[in-house]
Amino acid sequence: MLLLAAISKSFSIEFKLALRPVAQLLLVVCALTSASLIHAQEPTVTDDVVKVDTRLLVYPIRIRDKRGAPTTLLTDRDLILKDADHVTSQLYLYAGVDSLSLVFALDQSGSLRNIIAQQRTAAMGLIDRFGDRSQVAVIRFAEKPFLAVPFTKDTSVAAAAFAFPVKPNQHTAIFDAASAAVDAFAALPRMQSERRIVILISDGLDNASAAKSDSIIKAAFAKQISFYVIHLPLFEPRDGRLAVRAPSKGFRELAEKTGGKYFLAGDAKSALAGDAAVLDLAPVFKAIEDDLRSQYLLGWYLAETANDGKNHRFSISMPSGVEYQFADFKFSRTHEFFFVGNPKAPQK
Numbered sequence: 360m361l362l363l364a365a366i367s368k369s370f371s372i373e374f375k376l377a378l379r380p381v382a383q384l385l386l387v388v389c390a391l392t393s394a395s396l397i398h399a400q401e402p403t404v405t406d407d408v409v410k411v412d413t414r415l416l417v418y419p420i421r422i423r424d425k426r427g428a429p430t431t432l433l434t435d436r437d438l439i440l441k442d443a444d445h446v447t448s449q450l451y452l453y454a455g456v457d458s459l460s461l462v463f464a465l466d467q468s469g470s471l472r473n474i475i476a477q478q479r480t481a482a483m484g485l486i487d488r489f490g491d492r493s494q495v496a497v498i499r500f501a502e503k504p505f506l507a508v509p510f511t512k513d514t515s516v517a518a519a520a521f522a523f524p525v526k527p528n529q530h531t532a533i534f535d536a537a538s539a540a541v542d543a544f545a546a547l548p549r550m551q552s553e554r555r556i557v558i559l560i561s562d563g564l565d566n567a568s569a570a571k572s573d574s575i576i577k578a579a580f581a582k583q584i585s586f587y588v589i590h591l592p593l594f595e596p597r598d599g600r601l602a603v604r605a606p607s608k609g610f611r612e613l614a615e616k617t618g619g620k621y622f623l624a625g626d627a628k629s630a631l632a633g634d635a636a637v638l639d640l641a642p643v644f645k646a647i648e649d650d651l652r653s654q655y656l657l658g659w660y661l662a663e664t665a666n667d668g669k670n671h672r673f674s675i676s677m678p679s680g681v682e683y684q685f686a687d688f689k690f691s692r693t694h695e696f697f698f699v700g701n702p703k704a705p706q707k
Contacts, residue, residue: 417451417583417658419554419618421684422677429653430681431455442673446665446698450675451658456651457552458492460510461485462540465521466533466561468501471591472525474638475560479521481641482558483514485648492550496543497521500536501529502567510547530567533559537586537613538570541578554651555582556619560589560640563606572609576616580686585619587647589640592625616687620650657683661698668702 424430435452463482465475486495497508497520507520540557547555557579579586588611592603603623614621622643657675665671676693677683684690 414661415451415551415658416661417551417656418685419583419585419654420657421654421690422681423683423690425680425682431653431655433655433677433681437678439676439678440673441676444665444669444671444673446662446671446700447659447673448662449660451551451656451660453552453656455654456489456554458494458550458554459486459489459651460494460544460547460553460555462496462498462543462557463517463521464498464500464504464536464540464557464559464561465523466501466531466536466591467499467523467525468529468531469562470525471560471562472523474591476522477638478560478640478644479518481639481644482521483518484641485644486514486517488648489651498536498540498543499523500532500539502532504532504536504539506539506543510543531561531565532567532569533561533563533565533607533610534568534570534572534575537572537575538578541575541582541584544582544584552656554654554656555584556587556647556651557584558587558589558647559613560591561610562593563590563610564593564604565607565610572612576609576613579613579617585617586613587619588614588621589643590621590623591638592623618686620647622646655683657685665698665700666702667700669700671698671700672696673698 422430422433431454433452433454435450438450438452440447440450465471467475483495486493491512494510494512495508495514495517496506496510497517498504499507499520507523508517511517537557537559540559544555578584590606590610592606594601595604596602611621613619624640624643625638659675672695674693674695679692682690682692683694685694688694
């Protein structure tokens, strides 16, 4: 059983994930511990943007039909909820993406400078295609992460941050940068149909981080942040051939365990041909766009009565012929959720 724990300033969430033989998901969520959150206001609407309180837990999922094709025709009325203890007050299902908050985390160590600089037009095209409510930030890193551009809707400012001086002969702190990317979202208000993602572009070799991949994955999962990892590989001779040098442990898992995807850009053939410097990542950004548009956001509100210190169970199923994937777990028609409620804080 895999234990995922995350603690923020205002609440804690603990997840225990495991697969049953029928590929169902077992999820345990600890109730909100802040009394102020227990009595938080209901969602408010301002300028057509729905802001939500932290009682709404929302996670990206992928839904497919029995042929394996993505489907975007479902609504929350299609969900089948079994909740005998009434720990959920409302289900939420939203197809696609209304707005995108995106952090680019760019490796500026070694020889990646030219490749990354050449991708800025394609990268900004991704954020432009998700509407004027979307925003982007840029973090660059070598031995330490640096917030080059805080969240902005001005893509020209973000694009300029893709051009930077190379920092050779330095160590690389990939996981420290990933942690900084998760922290960068802290100041943003939560929007109900917003997707939060990090696109991490690096050669995958970390030799300087204090942060650990497991803790970053836990924090990202709790804050509904997905990583899309673009691996610009280094190569080494192996068994008489040129092969991709294995990335640091946890690099690929940043994507696979947070609901994102991992992309390997380039191969030994292109490296031998000297094509690495003109690598085109536009197809990768298009694949990320397509993946985001084909996803849903699945969520539920926690009922105030759930904070009774008892264990609760509920399940969410799709209609016949449809199944869904949660985080890095297998597709299944039904996922089971076990809720561990914390006692309600006593009133003074």
